Amino acid sequence: MSDNDKNSLLDTLKPYPFQFEELPVDLIETDSKQPRKVFELRGGGDLSRLLKSIQHYGIEDPIKVSKIEDGRYIIMDGHRRYSCARELKFEKVPCRIYPKMNDGEFEARRYEMQNNRKDWRPIERANSLHKIRSEYKNANEKEIADLVGITQANLFHYTELRDTRLEYISLMERHKLKEYQQVGFTRLIPKLRRVKQYQVDDIIQILFQKINDNLLYRVSDFTTLSKVFSTASLNEEEIFKFLSDPQISTVELSEMTQLSGISTQIRTLIKDLGTKKNLGINLTEKEQVVFEDLYKLMQTFM
Template sequence: MSRITKSLIGSFKPQPFKFMELPLTAIEGDPNQPRKAFGHGPDGDYDRLLKSILHYGIEDPIKVSEIADGRFLIMDGHRRFSCAKRLSLEKVPCRVYPKMSEGEFEARRYEMQNNRKSWKPMEKANAIYKIKSEYKDATQKEIANLLGMSAIHLSHFIGLREMRVEYLELMSDLNMKEYQRIAFMQMLAKLRKIKQYEIDDIVKILFHKISDNVLGSVTDFKVLAKIFVNASLYEDEILSFLSQPLMTANDLHQKSRLSGFSNHIKILIGEISTKKNQGIKLTEKEFQLMKELSVLVDSYVQNAEYFSTNI
């Protein structure tokens, strides 16, 4: 380490600080804050933080530096400060540092905001399980509101904790992101046996595809779930997907679209069955169309049987 580097690092020492409740009017946001994405958009977690502060108050004090007598600049906590203003709080808990040079201010802020580690999916799942166990009489919606998440999101974490250990270990080995694990779990419930492939065989194949970066996006898992729901229609296409290591979910989607005629027939059968079972009479126009369809189907099926027996 060079003498200059030693000197620079040596100039930083723990700064004395004190905890104070400061009025919002004494605190300023920093327009030069490097991080601009504070989660205000539709996919952000600003609303979750707002609900948390409403329920619990500000648990983590806002970090500020004194810039003048009775004036403080935010180092870390712009979202908490914004929520406090929105909730019309008069005072907020702060960790107050003395005035410092601009270079030290930026270096300390970087460390504050950089040295954070997100929860792992299973850590979240285990914490939610413990909370749910403590509040046995509470509904899932009440627990979700308490934690600032949707009931659907909560159920995903509960399901994740109940997933088989070997699946969880594979997810960890592959460093799957939280959104991937949730999407995978949603898809898992839709899987069906396909000829010689049991569900466990299919899961292992999917993990191989994830490992080889052939599979992995939320869209991929949604496509698979949708196709497996209609597995009887797309069995040949799914077999190709399972037997070809480099075949993607999009490739499977394109192949299954070519079999869309089968899906149309299935939908029509379902609609006709519903009318019949519920005793709904056909209109005159529907009756005529059904007659035409019946004649066409009889003719087509007879020809198909003829060709199949003479090939």
Template sequence: MGLTSLDDLFKSEQERQQDTNERILNIPIGEIYPYARQPYSIKRPTPDLVRLMDSIEQVGVAEPLIVRPRTEGGYEIISGHRRDYCARTVGLESLPVIVREYTDDEADILVVDYNITREDLLPSEKARAYSLKLEAMKRQGERTDLTSLQVGEKLKGKTSVSVLAEQVNDNVTTIQRYIRLTKLIPPLLEQVDNGGLKVTPAADYISHLSEKEQAALLVIMERDEVSPSLGQAKRLKELSEEGKLDSNVMEVLLREDKSLARKVTLKNDRLQKYFPPSYTPKQMEEVIIRLLEQWQRKKLREQER
């Protein structure tokens, strides 16, 4: 007896009945398009994506995509963007699909729901997904004020952001914080994804700066290899609101309470010409340290003369 998939466990009785009445069609891959507002990074290499691509290369696409018709022709993916990407990469010419009719709001919500529980989501992906779904809920007449829970329309006595928090097993504050990240300029949001800027200072304070101020902050962060602490980020927001924030003020503020330790980054392309191709980064580091120690001893001897 086959095991029930997780998707099937959470389907409504109507969806299960719908599945039994639907036919799986094989559609030419050229007639299938990604969802225009899809919030997730499809091509980001993850172990899960590698396994999926290996599986599709060996046995094809086992689970049909969910698509909806496009007014301009062809079909738009609701569920299955990564399957579509892997299939194109390995050279498949058609894909199994189930065609369903969805409104834009229904499609926005479903596109988010199909992947929101993935453990490898980046902060930027969660930010776009939560924002997309709450906007759809707003258009459906549900409450979506992201900064206050005191007034507004309710859904069975709950705000829509509270309902979303229950659905994704997260808390309201965290969801509101992720949505604030969508106010960051793309390079700063990328800094959040790679860990160079923490989520809380980025969302609670940096996201309130103007685009010009954010761009100036990014220049200083990259040049000096610094990142604002929670307290510094709060102060940046306060100075911005007072109209007193510029690049000079940022530089002074970001130097406060910082260790005097310096960080030096050596680019690989500059180092390669000095080492055999077989050298590992660890071996290269050991050689550099030995040379620096020799240099230091030489400098000390010169000072003693």
């Protein structure tokens, strides 16, 4: 097809006048050939969130339909909103009505409608949630989470993200971290600490490189790193090796830091002792005898 032909084809697509109307649900038909498919309403995912949103707010964004004939319309964009409306027993839905068009124009317009959407950046979502919380100062965390249709844990993570240093946010955007990676990374930051010559900022740069190399990308990878750094004093050599070798993955680090049976018991003992000390609980006579024996034994290993 020549450039002239391409231009003439584009010239056939002109803006249509705005025509909005509430149409009866029964006059609207779904399009079985739509590229984006509708999933379960009650599955707990995005569609379930949309259902709850429409239940509380109604349909904020009109469904786009094309006229087939008098009294018949087919959906161009808005199948999920339409499915929710039927589930909620709506009699009418707000629509933007396009005139009847040929199949080529129909598909081209639908592609433009759906292709030009851009998801929120995580920091934009975090800032918006902050504004909502600021307006509802007397609402608790659960009420705010219910209002926007997310879990309290996600609300907390977005709060953490908003409080993250700007240079870290810039790094996350520069390295194109997905939203779940940004949340995982934000939760990891407070656990990081200096390891030998590696300062925290050095460690962060290394972690971003490992993300680029696909050695750190799953939610479980960030969880593993958080656990390892939580006991950095026990795992310093393994962490140092992980940071020094660009080829070592988080999975390999996890394997290197697996504790033996006796190490696990000692860690549990340390934790229990710390709890007693923090609560001001004295050791019993039997515990004192056991720890005296343990202390004598430990001296032989030192």
